[in-house]
Amino acid sequence: EVQLGESGGALVQPGRSLRLSCAASGFLFEDYAMHWVRQGPGKGLEWVSGLSWNSDSLGYADSVKGRFTVSRDNAKKSLYLQMNSLTTEDTARYYCVKSKEMRSGIAVSGPFDHWGQGTLVTVSS
Amino acid sequence: YVLTQSPSVSVAPGQTASITCGGRHFERNTVHWYQQTPGQAPVLVISYDSDRPSGIPERFSGSNSGNTATLTISRVEAGDEADYFCQVWDSGSDAYVFGTGTKLSV
Numbered sequence: 001e002v003q004l005g006e007s008g009g010a011l012v013q014p015g016r017s018l019r020l021s022c023a024a025s026g027f028l029f030e031d032y033a034m035h036w037v038r039q040g041p042g043k044g045l046e047w048v049s050g051l052s053w054n055s056d057s058l059g060y061a062d063s064v065k066g067r068f069t070v071s072r073d074n075a076k077k078s079l080y081l082q083m084n085s086l087t088t089e090d091t092a093r094y095y096c097v098k099s100k101e102m103r104s105g106i107a108v109s110g111p112f113d114h115w116g117q118g119t120l121v122t123v124s125s
Numbered sequence: 126y127v128l129t130q131s132p133s134v135s136v137a138p139g140q141t142a143s144i145t146c147g148g149r150h151f152e153r154n155t156v157h158w159y160q161q162t163p164g165q166a167p168v169l170v171i172s173y174d175s176d177r178p179s180g181i182p183e184r185f186s187g188s189n190s191g192n193t194a195t196l197t198i199s200r201v202e203a204g205d206e207a208d209y210f211c212q213v214w215d216s217g218s219d220a221y222v223f224g225t226g227t228k229l230s231v
Contacts, residue, residue, distance in 0.1 A: 035221070045159070045167065045210050047221035059219050095166060107214050111157035111172040118166060 002026040002114040004096045009119030014087055020119060022079040022096030030074035033057070033099040033109035036081050038092035039118075048094070049081065050106035057105035063089070086123045093118040126215040128224035135230040136201050144196040144227045146211030154213040156194040158187055162207045170209075171196055198229070206231045 008020040022034070035050040049070040051058045058070055069082040079096055096116040099109035129147045136142045146156060158171035169178050171187035174194065184199045198205055211224035 037223075044208075044226040045161075045212075045223040047223065050221070061220055062218070100169075100172065107216070107219070111169050111212070112159070112167075113169050113172075113178065115166040115168070 002098065004098060004114060004116035006094060006096045006116045006119035009094065009121045011122045011124065012086055013125050014123055016086055016123075017082070017084045018086060018121060020081040020083065020094055020096075020121070022116060024077045024079065024096075024098070027098070027114075029077040031102045033101070033104055033106050034072060034079045035097040035099065035106070035109075035112060036070065036079075037095045037097050037112070037115075038090075038121075039095070040089075040092040043092075046092075050099075050109065051079070052105050052109070053103050057107070059106050083121070086121075088123050090121060091123045093120050126213075126218055126220075126222050128211055128213065128222055130209075130211060130224040130227045132225070133228045133230065138201060138203060138231055140201055142198040142201050142205070142229055144198075144209050144229065146194045146196075146224045147192055148194075148213065148222075149192065151189060151192045151194060151213075154189075154215075156187070156189050157212045158194075158196045159210045159212065160205075160207045161210065167210065201229075201231055203231050205229060 005023045033052045036048040051070045095118045097112040098114040100113040101110035155173045159167040161167040174189040175187040
């Protein structure tokens with residue numbers, strides 16, 4: 001059974017940093033692109049970032065470009081999101097998401113077939 | 126790139142619900158659909174315009190024509206009440222884009 005467990009969410013002041021982690025199990029983590037998707041309170045879904053299976057292909061939403069960095073450790077079956085210069089607009093639940101297609105770049109990694117339960121990030125003074 | 130969905134759709138149990146998603150150059154994209162019930166993570170219900178993942182009831186179907194993709198739910202049940210989001214990859218911005226979401230009330 002595919003399992004994705006996010007951690008690292010917290011209440012943080014504007015301008016500070018936070019690092020999210022996602023622990024994966026139940027599938028060959030090293031073969032799949034992974035993504036972060038967030039959902040602000042009462043809002044819709046927003047893709048934040050994606051990273052291919054071999055880290056050769058990655059992308060960011062314009063809203064986080066230059067502030068957030070995605071990375072992965074295939075040996076540890078983990079995905080990370082380093083978030084710097086946080087603003088109140090970054091307040092959201094952050095989901096770790098697995099792509100359907102094996103060994104693909106993020107543009108062709110297909111639908112998001114498994115989601116974690118998310119971790120809550122609140123940016124407030 | 127904006128994917129436009131009607132904010133809400135309301136249907137009676139047993140009827141058919143159609144949820145639409147509009148965007149530019151849709152014929153160049155494949156569309157995926159997600160269902161999100163309150164307090165839960167989204168679940169993939171339709172991939173590549175019309176494919177139904179394992180475990181998703183046959184009542185769920187999808188289509189994509191012109192500038193509009195449609196998620197159709199036949200014989201709607203109370204358990205189908207949820208928010209539904211469409212999604213595409215936008216090559217113009219090199220980003221995944223989600224639709225604005227449709228709340229289905231049963």
